[in-house]
Amino acid sequence: MLFDINPKMKREDLYDREDELEEIFKALDLDERFITIYGIRRVGKSSLLRVALREANVLHAIIDVKGVYFEHKSVSRIHLYREIANYFTRNLNFFNRLGFKIKDFFGRLKGFHVSEFGVEVEAIPQISFTDLLERINDWCEKRGLRFVLAFDEAQYLRFSGNVRYDGVFAWCTDNLPNITLIVTGSEIGVLREFLRVNDPKAPLFGRYMREIYVKRFTRDQGIDFLIQGFRELGKKVKLEEIEDVIETFDGIVGWLTHYGYNRAVKGMSHKAALEEVFEEGSQLELAELEKLIEPSRNRYLSILKAVAHGATTWSDIKTYVIVKSGYIDDKTFTRLLKNLVKYGYLVKENNRYKIPDPIVKYLVTEKL
Ligand SMILES: Nc1ncnc2c1ncn2[C@@H]1O[C@H](COP(=O)(O)OP(=O)(O)O)[C@@H](O)[C@H]1O
Ligand SMILES: [Mg+2]
CATH class of the missing domain: 1.10.8.60 (Helicase, Ruva Protein; domain 3)
Structure with a gap:
């Protein structure tokens, strides 16, 4: 059903997205190792990802990083492992159809085991993320298979404490030929900042990655x-x-x-x-939104309200903010404004700001 409000899983429930699906299939055919999928909130990234990986009949797991973060207020390794285990448990039929032996696979992975309920993770699995990936890669290499590990809303990995996932990703793409990583992000600026793709000193800098942009419908x-x-x-x-x-x-x-x-x-x-x-x-x-504006709630809200009420230029917005929430210096104001753009709550076109999502506009004017 096209109007099903959960992320879509089947191609017949997914309207169009033919080009985006083709790109993902092509990348997998070419054994590419790193794919990013960008797009604003609710534009259909998770649906595209789910449908693509099932249609491609490829071994895979999707980790809902944002879900983990909002459930646990942090993103620890064990939660990521549980997400992988749960993904297999929920999709047992699919993997069976692929002829994939779950027991054989997880039997060899320290920290995971298969019970009558599905795949489970030990309380404190003694296996690092890189070890886990290496073992998956070995298993796949022996069988001529590919494993796709997808991090949906990967920008939330920045709440993972001391593990630097951009480094893990770079290492994985360099060393593990049978693994493809996919990351999606609706906070496009945040994801790019997290991956540090433009920073020559960062691990992922200069790596080839296929970038797919999911756009709103015409x-x-x-x-x-x-x-x-x-x-x-x-x-x-x-x-x-x-x-x-x-x-x-x-x-x-x-x-x-x-x-x-x-x-x-x-x-x-x-x-x-x-x-x-x-x-x-x-x-x-x-x-x-509350999470983002928390550090400077009044000022962020004044900025959003200014734009919601029709202010579009840097100086008009600033004037509004000063009237509503008191003096603010240029540097701080610009930083907050840029953050809102980075997180996708504002867009800047021809030096004018607007709120791209009508629901956010409503939230800001009516509820906050
Ligand atoms: N191409 C599509 N055809 C039909 N429904 C879609 C499509 N893309 C997304 N949806 C629906 O829109 C909503 C948001 O999609 P989702 O994939 O969760 O977006 P995102 O991950 O970008 O936030 C869901 O209810 C989903 O079922
Ligand atoms: Mg999503």
Whole structure:
């Protein structure tokens, strides 16, 4: 179902993304070792990743790094291992179909074992991340297989304490030919900063990596997506309503999906379905935004409110912020503004700032 609100797993539930899927297949065919997938929140990165890796019939595990962070407030090695184990447990059928012997694989991996419930991890597994990768690589090399390890929302790995994952990634791409790493990030600036791809002194600098950008749907794609979604559920809706939805959510498939679900599955009216997306969506965005603005909450909020209320230039925003939250020096102001861009809450085009996500705008003006 196109309007299923969970990340998609099957190609038939994924609207389009043919080019992006092809790129991933091509990279895997070429045995490439490092792939990054960038795109704003709710544009469909996790769905693309899930569908691509299942369709490619490749051995893989996906670690939801953001999920780990928000559940445990940190990202430790054991949580990452548990994510890998859980991924296998949840997808046993898929791996069975591939003819993949889970027992054989994990039987050789220190710290992991297979029980009747699936794959489990020891309380304190005595195996480093690099060791784990090396063993996986050896196992695959002997069998002529590839293993894809994906870190969804990898920028949250920066909360992993003392393990430097950019170093681990660089080492892995240099030394382990049968492993492909995929990282995704919706906080594009943060992910690039975390990977330090532009820093000549950083481990990943100069490494080849395939970069895939997932973009929001065009107006036509958005309209077609909604029409197909409603058709699939046998529901007729007016074209002007569909156009209204696109005006409101601007090709961000996550919000379109929520709307379609509310309208067609829950049977809400057009207006109620829209309102519900704003309410639920802003709740979904709240925790992440609060986390980011925590260090300087008033000032960050004033900046966001300024832009939400129509200020677009550096100086107009600054004037608003000073009126609302008191004096701020240029350097601090610029730093906070840049952070908001880096985290994707603002975009800067032709020296003008705007909030790219209508739900964030609503959250800022109505809820905070
Ligand atoms: N191409 C697509 N076709 C249909 N639904 C999609 C597509 N991409 C994403 N979705 C839906 O949009 C929502 C957000 O997608 P998700 O993959 O979680 O985005 P992201 O990981 O970029 O935040 C989910 O409800 C998902 O089912
Ligand atoms: Mg995601």
